Amino acid sequence: MGCWANIVRHLEGVEIDGVTFKSCLRSKLGIGDKIMFWKDIWVGAVPLQDRWPVLFRSDLKKNDNVRDRFTSEGDIAVLNTDWVMDLTSVEGISEAHDAGMLLHQIKFSGNKDAWVWEPDKNGVFSVAAVKKWLRGGRLTHGISAMKWEKWLPIKVNFFVWRLRLDRIPTRSALLRRNISMPSCVCPLCETGIETAQHLLLAECIFAAEVWSRVHRWCRIVPNYNNSILDLLNLKDVSLNSKWEQKLIRGVFMITCWVLWKERNNKVFNSSKPRVVEVVASVKAFSFFWFKHRTRFKDVVWND
Structure with a gap:
């Protein structure tokens, strides 16, 4: 499939x-060759198989399109009478009468369905x-x-989307999935348990220093949020314009992504993370993507 x-x-x-x-999806009848008579909504408020269940069960042509069920007589389409109906029950008789009333003046527009x-x-x-x-x-x-920032690459948006769903493979998350880990300690600060909130917010000493410098670079008052959602929604951050909000939110998303990259670099490559290098990466990525992925091509570097 x-x-x-x-x-x-x-x-x-x-x-x-x-x-x-x-x-929510309704058919607009044209010539009737693309609309299923029983299974699509093309007349009334529900599919005819739900409106007339007795007739549907006894019918031998359940997958016919609308055009197959009618013959033309001038401008009027007449319902074919060669279908099999169960008229031995009150329900069958009632449904057959309802079908005759509903379908006796169906008109085809001649356009495409x-x-x-x-x-x-x-x-x-x-x-x-x-x-x-x-x-x-x-x-x-x-x-x-989830609000995706179009001026950021898909890899950053996708990472933040997974972060919001708590789907990034931190050590505590891997343990919850019964994956054996030698340690649950955060690899950046080497003190607290590594959760997404600890690693990417101010609970981690290393991350807290990064966020402090990023806030200072953005010229906004440092605000240590209680959740990833508060961080991405710019809670308690006062900004004037729509593009200021998009810019600051994008910088915050980049910061989360760079911190995760630095964490992986230490775990898998035994690197020695430095706050100044992480902040420099945040600034460089932010400037490059904002300059080349928005209409603000004239923006200049001013550290």
């Missing part, structure tokens, strides 16, 4: 605030629209969405 088939299969089971993914995304006011279906819907559900349930 391909990538997109797996994605669609997963989304079909997603439900946010009682609204399913499938109910189209899809309408109900949550979007313009009805436009796109990957961005689906992502917005999924994020909206997470926000409703109190989980804030």
Whole structure:
């Protein structure tokens, strides 16, 4: 099964605030060759297989498209009568009557079949629209969405995304997964237990000195946050413009990424980390990416 088939299969089971993914996607009837008669929403509010379960169970052509179910008589499309119906029960008779009422004046536009995304006011279906819907559900349930900074490389954004989910392989995280470790001590300060919060916030003495110098370079008052989320949301940081917020947030994300790189360098290469070199790397990466990945090409280095 391909990538997109797996994605669609997963989304079909997603439900946010009682609204399913499938109910958000409505078919707009054109010539009817791309819309499944029973399984897509093209008339009414639900798929016809859910509206008429008795008829669906007894039908022999469950995968027909809409066009296959109708014959044209002038401008009117007439429902074919060669499908198998169970009319021996009250439910079957009721559903057959409802089908006759609903489908007796179906008209084909002659255009290509189209899809309408109900949550979007313009009805436009796109990957961005689906992502917005999924994020909206997470926000409703109190989980804030990850804000990716476009002026940073994907590797930094991806690392911070994993950091927010507590999915980086710190020593304490590896122990929770029953992976044997010789020590749980933070490799940078060699005092506290290595968790993501300890390693990348002010709990680590080494990280605390790095953050102090980064704050001083950014000309903002040092603020030692209680959580990664507070750090990335710039809690208690007063900034004037949108681009100031994006810049400072990006610098903080780079700082987390550089600290993690320095940690790995010591663990795997036995390096001797120095605060001044870590801060220099933060400044260099920040300047280079901001200058070359934003519209501010004229920015100059001023340490």
